[in-house]
Amino acid sequence: MSGMPRRGRVLIFPAIALIVLVLDQASKAWARGWLTPGHEVAIINGWLWFRLARNTGAMLGLLPGNNRLFAALSLLVVAAVVVLVLRGHAGGSLGITALGAVAGGATGNLVDRVRLGSVTDFIEVHVWPTDFNLADTAIRLGVGLFVVALLLETRRRQRAGGASHRAG
Numbered sequence: 195m196s197g198m199p200r201r202g203r204v205l206i207f208p209a210i211a212l213i214v215l216v217l218d219q220a221s222k223a224w225a226r227g228w229l230t231p232g233h234e235v236a237i238i239n240g241w242l243w244f245r246l247a248r249n250t251g252a253m254l255g256l257l258p259g260n261n262r263l264f265a266a267l268s269l270l271v272v273a274a275v276v277v278l279v280l281r282g283h284a285g286g287s288l289g290i291t292a293l294g295a296v297a298g299g300a301t302g303n304l305v306d307r308v309r310l311g312s313v314t315d316f317i318e319v320h321v322w323p324t325d326f327n328l329a330d331t332a333i334r335l336g337v338g339l340f341v342v343a344l345l346l347e348t349r350r351r352q353r354a355g356g357a358s359h360r361a362g
Contacts, residue, residue, distance in 0.1 A: 214298025
């Protein structure tokens with residue numbers, strides 16, 4: 195993807211965001227339709243369960259009851275991510291892909307907050323402190339990949355800067 199023109203790379207962003215949003219909303223609709231609140235369904239015994247839960251707070255269940263605050267913060271995150279992509283500060287194709295995942299995840303949870311008054315969580319891993327969903331996963335992976343993309347971009351620029359000093 196690094197040889198792809200800038201416009202093509204920027205089109206990756208909404209495509210990834212839309213894929214994450216659709217998968218997240220479809221999985222949450224499935225969970226609300228098929229899972230019973232508070233009842234665990236073992237997927238991988240001893241490791242992974244599905245359990246329907248509602249979250250009006252932030253990640254890890256922090257600050258419960260602040261749905262409006264977190265809806266506003268989600269809007270700010272999506273706006274900031276869009277600005278990064280449009281200004282070309284996304285860390286190349288990997289960064290654009292990562293930011294698409296963050297925007298799609300934040301939008302998925304925002305849709306829940308606006309439409310349902312809380313975020314639908316349904317994935318439970320007992321070594322993780324709280325339930326989560328695909329949007330949360332996309333946000334975490336996206337942030338991690340974005341950091342990697344920025345580090346790689348910084349390294350690339352340092353090498354290019356060193357090569358131009360040697361050539362001059």
